[in-house]
Amino acid sequence: MHRVVVLGAGSISATHVRAFESLDGRAKVVAVAARHTSSAQKIIDECGIDARAYDDYRRAVLEEDCDIVVVCTPPALHCEMAVFCLEHGKHVLVEKPMGMSVEECDRMIAAAKRSGRKLSVVAQSRFFTPIWKTKQLLAEGAAGPLHFVQVNSFWFRGPMYYDLEWRGRWETEGGGCTFVQAVHHIDLLCWMAGLPSEVTAILGNRAHDNSEEEDISLALLRFPSGALGEMNSAIICHGQPQSLYFVCDRASISVPHKIVADVSQPNAFPIEDPELLRALEQRFEEIPAPAYEGFAGLADDLIRAIETDTQPVSSGESGRATLELIAAIYESGATGRTVQLPLSPESPFYRAQGIRDNMPRFHQKRTSVEKLEDAPIILASENMR
Ligand SMILES: NC(=O)c1ccc[n+]([C@@H]2O[C@H](COP(=O)([O-])OP(=O)(O)OC[C@H]3O[C@@H](n4cnc5c(N)ncnc54)[C@H](O)[C@@H]3O)[C@@H](O)[C@H]2O)c1
Numbered sequence: 001m002h003r004v005v006v007l008g009a010g011s012i013s014a015t016h017v018r019a020f021e022s023l024d025g026r027a028k029v030v031a032v033a034a035r036h037t038s039s040a041q042k043i044i045d046e047c048g049i050d051a052r053a054y055d056d057y058r059r060a061v062l063e064e065d066c067d068i069v070v071v072c073t074p075p076a077l078h079c080e081m082a083v084f085c086l087e088h089g090k091h092v093l094v095e096k097p098m099g100m101s102v103e104e105c106d107r108m109i110a111a112a113k114r115s116g117r118k119l120s121v122v123a124q125s126r127f128f129t130p131i132w133k134t135k136q137l138l139a140e141g142a143a144g145p146l147h148f149v150q151v152n153s154f155w156f157r158g159p160m161y162y163d164l165e166w167r168g169r170w171e172t173e174g175g176g177c178t179f180v181q182a183v184h185h186i187d188l189l190c191w192m193a194g195l196p197s198e199v200t201a202i203l204g205n206r207a208h209d210n211s212e213e214e215d216i217s218l219a220l221l222r223f224p225s226g227a228l229g230e231m232n233s234a235i236i237c238h239g240q241p242q243s244l245y246f247v248c249d250r251a252s253i254s255v256p257h258k259i260v261a262d263v264s265q266p267n268a269f270p271i272e273d274p275e276l277l278r279a280l281e282q283r284f285e286e287i288p289a290p291a292y293e294g295f296a297g298l299a300d301d302l303i304r305a306i307e308t309d310t311q312p313v314s315s316g317e318s319g320r321a322t323l324e325l326i327a328a329i330y331e332s333g334a335t336g337r338t339v340q341l342p343l344s345p346e347s348p349f350y351r352a353q354g355i356r357d358n359m360p361r362f363h364q365k366r367t368s369v370e371k372l373e374d375a376p377i378i379l380a381s382e383n384m385r
Contacts, residue, residue, distance in 0.1 A: 001027065002026060002306070003027075003028055003030045003064070004068045005029075005031045005032075005060050005064050005090075006032045006033070006067070006069075006072060007032075007057045007069060007070065007071050007072065007081055008034060009039040009042065010073075011377050012044055012072050012377075014047055017032070018028075018047060019294075019296040019299040020070075021047065022299075028049075030064050030065070031052045031053070032044055032051055032052075032054070033053075033055070033056065034054075034055065035055060037054065038053075038285040040053035040054060040055070048159070052064070052224055057081060061085055066090065067089075067090060068091045068092075068302065069085040069092050070095075071085070071092060071094040071095060074121075075100055075174045075179075075180075076100055076174065078094050078095065078100075078104070079099045079100065079108055081179050082094045082108045083108060083111040086111040086115045090117060091117045091120075091302065092112070092118070092119050092120070093121075093302050094120070094122065096184065096187070096318075096319070096322075097174065097179050098322070100355075101327065101349075101354075102320060102323050102343055103350050103351045105316065105319060108316055118279045119315065120298065120301070120302045120312035121314050121315070121318065121319030122296045123184065123187045123191075123314040123319075124295045124297065124298055125185075125187070125188055125294075125384070126187070126188065126191060127292065127294050127313075128293060128294060128299070128384070129289040129293065130255055130384070131244075131270075131384070132136065132287075132289065133284055134192070135191060135192050136246070136287045137253060137283060138192055138253060143246075143248035144248045145278060146227045147227055148246075148337075149189065149227065149228075149245065149296065151188070151189045151229070151230070151231050151243070152232045152241065152242060153184065153185035153231070154233075154237035154240055154241050155240050156235060156236065156240050157181075159178075159209065160210075161235075161372075162211040163367045163369045163371060163372065164368075164372050166242060167210060168211035170355065170356045170359055173213065175213055175214075176205070176235075177216065177233050178203075178326055179326055180281045184327075185242065186231060186233075186322050187322045188244060189231060189325070191318060194223060194225075195321050195325060195340060197222055198338055199220070199325070199329055199338065199341065200219065200332050200338045200339075201215070201217055201220070201328075201329040203217045203330075203360070204219070204286065205363060208235070208368060209363045212363060212365055213359075214312050214333070214362065216233065216234040216236060217232075217233045218231075219231040219233075219329045228272060230324075242384045243256065251273075257279060260272075261274075261276040261277040301313045308353055324341060324343050327349040327350065327355070328341055328343055328349070330349055331347060331348075334358050334360060335358075361370060
């Protein structure tokens with residue numbers, strides 16, 4: 001049985017505890033560490049598990065007999081904690097965004113290579129059945145080559161979202177909606193369409209005056225194949241209408257699920273191709289669902305990777321690709337220029353310090369609290385079903 005330590009006891013920690021505990025006895029959470037033992041103990045009590053609470057993450061990792069560590073602390077701590085755990089022989093599942101910069105991702109990937117341990121990055125949306133099946137359907141190619149992709153990562157967060165002390169500052173949060181919320185959809189974009197080769201972006205902050213960071217970014221993309229794309233990110237959108245839209249040569253495939261297959265009439269106007277539509281819908285039905293959904297899918301995937309010595313579906317490299325595209329969106333938004341990928345390590349946007357030094361401050365952060373009022377949170381993809 002795999003023994004798991006969870007670092008962080010905030011809004012997402014119980015979700016990870018429950019995910020590992022749901023794998024039919026293959027994993028058990030043995031400890032939770034946070035800044036205060038009381039908040040770690042609260043997660044333990046809430047989840048009804050037999051585990052120890054720590055206020056020092058290093059002690060938790062060193063004292064507990066464990067092989068997996070889940071890092072769910074603020075992003076500025078991900079690299080330090082993940083590298084420490086990997087160097088002490090633990091497999092690591094690190095929350096999104098993987099780190100504060102591509103350079104931090106490279107340090108984590110290097111630590112995983114040196115230690116021979118697995119590094120996985122939280123991307124639970126990949127393990128939602130409609131998204132999992134859409135990825136497979138696109139990869140099989142029956143819809144033809146990709147021409148255009150539009151991803152809308154539209155969320156709503158009220159202004160008090162940025163009152164939490166580490167949010168709303170480039171220094172501690174690392175970015176605005178593109179980095180924190182759209183990271184889920186940018187991951188899906190890169191996973192399903194590949195990394196673009198060219199990015200042109202604009203950024204703004206319309207409705208969050210306690211944050212230095214952007215609350216909207218719009219990016220135009222060009223892929224190495226010549227396909228074009230649009231990656232739109234915002235936290236000002238009523239109803240949070242999130243979607244993925246892939247226009248391929250023979251059909252378009254969307255999440256929420258919709259397939260459209262048209263051919264030309266003699267006058268070039270569209271008419272449905274019922275045969276192709278039927279075939280694509282039938283194949284979509286046949287594609288097996290992931291073994292477990294969402295966070296449990298991630299936990300199961302990491303365990304599978306450990307036991308078969310293979311790469312997890314959501315690997316360190318894929319977390320890095322996501323941050324590379326985000327860095328390019330920031331570089332283009334800050335400089336007003338089109339940015340080419342891969343991102344050069346010489347670019348200031350390769351490093352967290354370079355991002356901090358070069359991004360616009362939309363507002364000054366004035367209010368800071370250690371904890372927001374408890375209320376349910378809505379997780380990524382819940383509104384893409
Ligand atoms: N995958 C998702 O859908 C999802 C949803 C929410 C949050 N997240 C991510 O999870 C991470 C945490 O977010 P959150 O909303 O739970 O934050 P939070 O502020 O609610 O909780 C952070 C936790 O980290 C702990 N912590 C801080 N410094 C520490 C230290 N030095 N040692 C040990 N523990 C320390 C705090 O005590 C707290 O328990 C972030 O990276 C965030 O982006 C992911």
